[in-house]
Amino acid sequence: MKSKHIIKKAFLLVGFFGVLITSASAQFQQDPVVSPEIHEDGAVTFRIMAATADSVKISGSWMQGWGASEHLEKGEEGVWELTISDLKPDYYIYSYNVDGVRTIDPHNPWVIRDVRNTFSAFILPGEGSKNVQLSGQKKGTIEEVWYSSPTLNMDQRRMKVYLPPNYNESDQDYPVVYLLHGGGGDENAWTELGFANRIMDNLIHSGEAESMIVVMTNGNPNQSSAWHVTPGHEPARESNSPNPMANERFEESLVADVIPYIEENYQVKTGKEYRAVTGLSMGGWQTQKLALKHPDMFDYYGVMSMGIIEETQFGMDARAHLELTNQNIGDLQESGYELYWIACGTDDFLFESVNNMREVLDSHDFDYVYRESGGGHTWDIWRMYLSEFTPMLFQ
Amino acid sequence: MKSKHIIKKAFLLVGFFGVLITSASAQFQQDPVVSPEIHEDGAVTFRIMAATADSVKISGSWMQGWGASEHLEKGEEGVWELTISDLKPDYYIYSYNVDGVRTIDPHNPWVIRDVRNTFSAFILPGEGSKNVQLSGQKKGTIEEVWYSSPTLNMDQRRMKVYLPPNYNESDQDYPVVYLLHGGGGDENAWTELGFANRIMDNLIHSGEAESMIVVMTNGNPNQSSAWHVTPGHEPARESNSPNPMANERFEESLVADVIPYIEENYQVKTGKEYRAVTGLSMGGWQTQKLALKHPDMFDYYGVMSMGIIEETQFGMDARAHLELTNQNIGDLQESGYELYWIACGTDDFLFESVNNMREVLDSHDFDYVYRESGGGHTWDIWRMYLSEFTPMLFQ
Numbered sequence: 001m002k003s004k005h006i007i008k009k010a011f012l013l014v015g016f017f018g019v020l021i022t023s024a025s026a027q028f029q030q031d032p033v034v035s036p037e038i039h040e041d042g043a044v045t046f047r048i049m050a051a052t053a054d055s056v057k058i059s060g061s062w063m064q065g066w067g068a069s070e071h072l073e074k075g076e077e078g079v080w081e082l083t084i085s086d087l088k089p090d091y092y093i094y095s096y097n098v099d100g101v102r103t104i105d106p107h108n109p110w111v112i113r114d115v116r117n118t119f120s121a122f123i124l125p126g127e128g129s130k131n132v133q134l135s136g137q138k139k140g141t142i143e144e145v146w147y148s149s150p151t152l153n154m155d156q157r158r159m160k161v162y163l164p165p166n167y168n169e170s171d172q173d174y175p176v177v178y179l180l181h182g183g184g185g186d187e188n189a190w191t192e193l194g195f196a197n198r199i200m201d202n203l204i205h206s207g208e209a210e211s212m213i214v215v216m217t218n219g220n221p222n223q224s225s226a227w228h229v230t231p232g233h234e235p236a237r238e239s240n241s242p243n244p245m246a247n248e249r250f251e252e253s254l255v256a257d258v259i260p261y262i263e264e265n266y267q268v269k270t271g272k273e274y275r276a277v278t279g280l281s282m283g284g285w286q287t288q289k290l291a292l293k294h295p296d297m298f299d300y301y302g303v304m305s306m307g308i309i310e311e312t313q314f315g316m317d318a319r320a321h322l323e324l325t326n327q328n329i330g331d332l333q334e335s336g337y338e339l340y341w342i343a344c345g346t347d348d349f350l351f352e353s354v355n356n357m358r359e360v361l362d363s364h365d366f367d368y369v370y371r372e373s374g375g376g377h378t379w380d381i382w383r384m385y386l387s388e389f390t391p392m393l394f395q
Numbered sequence: 396m397k398s399k400h401i402i403k404k405a406f407l408l409v410g411f412f413g414v415l416i417t418s419a420s421a422q423f424q425q426d427p428v429v430s431p432e433i434h435e436d437g438a439v440t441f442r443i444m445a446a447t448a449d450s451v452k453i454s455g456s457w458m459q460g461w462g463a464s465e466h467l468e469k470g471e472e473g474v475w476e477l478t479i480s481d482l483k484p485d486y487y488i489y490s491y492n493v494d495g496v497r498t499i500d501p502h503n504p505w506v507i508r509d510v511r512n513t514f515s516a517f518i519l520p521g522e523g524s525k526n527v528q529l530s531g532q533k534k535g536t537i538e539e540v541w542y543s544s545p546t547l548n549m550d551q552r553r554m555k556v557y558l559p560p561n562y563n564e565s566d567q568d569y570p571v572v573y574l575l576h577g578g579g580g581d582e583n584a585w586t587e588l589g590f591a592n593r594i595m596d597n598l599i600h601s602g603e604a605e606s607m608i609v610v611m612t613n614g615n616p617n618q619s620s621a622w623h624v625t626p627g628h629e630p631a632r633e634s635n636s637p638n639p640m641a642n643e644r645f646e647e648s649l650v651a652d653v654i655p656y657i658e659e660n661y662q663v664k665t666g667k668e669y670r671a672v673t674g675l676s677m678g679g680w681q682t683q684k685l686a687l688k689h690p691d692m693f694d695y696y697g698v699m700s701m702g703i704i705e706e707t708q709f710g711m712d713a714r715a716h717l718e719l720t721n722q723n724i725g726d727l728q729e730s731g732y733e734l735y736w737i738a739c740g741t742d743d744f745l746f747e748s749v750n751n752m753r754e755v756l757d758s759h760d761f762d763y764v765y766r767e768s769g770g771g772h773t774w775d776i777w778r779m780y781l782s783e784f785t786p787m788l789f790q
Binding site for chain 1: 443444445446447448449473493494495496497498499501504505506508511512513529531532533534536537538539540541543550551563622623624625660
């Protein structure tokens with residue numbers, strides 16, 4: 001499995017006029033270490049140059065359990081490496097630990113952020129990862145938009161808006177799905193970690209899903225945008241106070257600020273039959289609240305990896321939520337809806353909360369579709385859910 | 396200068412139902428090390444937890460010369476640190492070197508990429524960095540757009556388009572500046588490293604610049620997008636072959652593919668009086684070519700940190716360029732233009748090439764405005780140039 005081309009010949013360009021090694025021209029210096037290297041048989045070799053290190057480990061999103069890792073072996077010229085041959089095609093993230101220091105792969109320029117931490121990223125090609133492959137056909141547009149949120153007392157909040165392929169080509173109006181992230185995430189999560197844009201491009205081109213607009217907001221009512229863009233409200237710093245994720249102000253701002261903005265500024269079909277909302281974890285909690293408090297806004301709901309918790313956690317008031325359900329579920333049933341979709345993995349640490357929610361809903365003879373998958377509370381599962389949920393919309 | 400709060404109390408949240416340390420809930424774990432810490436007096440403390448390391452160095456964009464670094468000192472509990480107190484307010488990037496391994500700051504979630512390498516980033520607030528501060532007023536929109544480029548035989552190429560604040564609010568048409576990056580860069584460079592969006596927001600709100608659209612293409616004719624998005628054409632891998640940056644096909648695609656796309660799909664004023672083109676380094680070379688080969692397309696030119704080289708380098712044919720200049724400069728003079736702006740820093744390794752270009756232009760009595768600054772071939776200078784160039788446009 002070891003490649004003969006582990007270390008490519010370092011090639012240093014001579015700058016203009018022979019001025020060598022300026023900061024600009026040194027940028028062109030070829031990295032002599034290739035990592036990750038994806039082999040034709042699907043094996044992946046990870047490498048890092050760390051000549052004096054005593055220990056190098058890798059943690060990857062394919063490993064089971066937080067903190068799991070594998071050791072790399074030291075090879076020639078100070079390059080450590082590990083080849084993994086049993087990965088299934090998917091989008092993966094990973095990091096190294098060199099003598100106790102967590103680091104991204106310095107040889108891989110693709111870096112993404114998940115909550116507080118940065119990771120290196122790669123896609124292992126194959127049938128199983130076709131939903132996150134870049135479409136060969138016309139791709140949709142992603143907009144980074146700032147809008148006003150009087151409900152949250154913020155002049156400016158940021159969101160990402162996906163416009164489907166050929167949006168600009170006609171005056172056609174489109175339905176909209178509002179796609180919510182989980183606790184600690186932000187408006188970047190569904191494109192960086194969820195690749196919602198690629199998933200939608202592929203589903204639309206294959207004819208599996210209708211053309212639709214996807215709106216990805218920031219679901220943290222105390223943030224105006226991802227926290228390194230607008231410093232001051234970091235995701236974890238405030239989590240020991242009553243968690244703002246559960247104060248329901250975001251849900252109100254979605255209805256009062258976001259939806260009107262989208263419907264005024266884009267080519268959008270209006271009315272509940274053209275609106276869907278779905279979210280994972282915290283976003284699944286918010287989706288439940290939206291269904292119960294605004295039953296006339298959406299015809300499609302997707303609750304991913306979240307149910308009804310039995311104890312108040314993260315500032316989520318379990319008893320109040322149960323009361324709200326019992327009180328308002330009749331309005332939701334009366335208003336009507338096309339789809340109430342619940343999805344959870346059997347290894348998800350919130351799996352029991354979903355069982356609990358289903359019992360509550362069953363006791364009200366509430367119609368829903370239940371999708372039980374393998375897997376846990378992770379992005380590979382949520383990408384799969386998005387790929388399954390959106391084809392059911394607006395048909 | 397040492398903070399009493401170097402190490403904040405680590406705070407580990409208990410997951411829902413008391414299920415501890417899942418991959419999801421562990422994401423909320425508060426990082427006990429704060430880095431960078433920006434003090435009220437403008438000093439900046441950099442830290443990294445590296446308990447067993449023998450040597451930790453930092454390289455930052457404020458240092459002179461590629462490869463320059465400073466040592467951090469080992470302090471309590473395995474945390475290394477260094478405080479720097481003489482930085483002027485600006486947008487900076489940096490990386491660490493721990494026992495010979497290059498790494499970003501694992502405690503700072505803001506990571507950006509420059510060509511092949513990733514860096515940690517921060518803004519030191521102050522008057523000098525006001526152009527890259529997030530505007531408190533309505534911000535413009537950034538679009539990530541895919542367009543067709545028959546000229547480059549590519550069905551899909553990616554670019555970023557900045558739409559000024561309130562673009563959606565009326566049917567107003569806007570002038571356009573085409574903003575080109577340097578060698579090794581791509582369509583992300585001017586937003587990630589150049590913060591063109593923030594610079595434009597601030598200039599437009601202060602009234603210094605007109606409202607305008609900014610189009611940021613990928614100037615590498617062999618790439619359809621940033622190379623980690625569309626693998627296969629990495630910036631350095633092919634640099635030992637005749638460099639595609641100089642084959643002039645990108646310039647042709649800008650005129651034949653990009654400008655028509657923009658003028659068909661956006662609220663744009665057409666005609667040369669409403670078009671500007673500017674670029675740094677390779678983009679400055681491309682700007683010169685566009686002026687000489689398409690003298691009827693633009694009324695405003697900005698050539699940053701690039702002149703006429705004396706020897707053929709990177710596949711740029713110096714003699715052919717000189718011939719083109721001598722042959723076509725009369726057409727450019729006859730066609731007319733509002734501004735031909737040349738800017739370079741005295742420490743730039745291409746400074747002599749700019750002197751050379753000025754001599755050639757002077758020999759033709761060619762009208763231009765020359766802006767000589769301090770500084771070298773670096774992004775702080777190019778951000779400054781953008782802040783100076785765009786207020787001169789479309790007045």
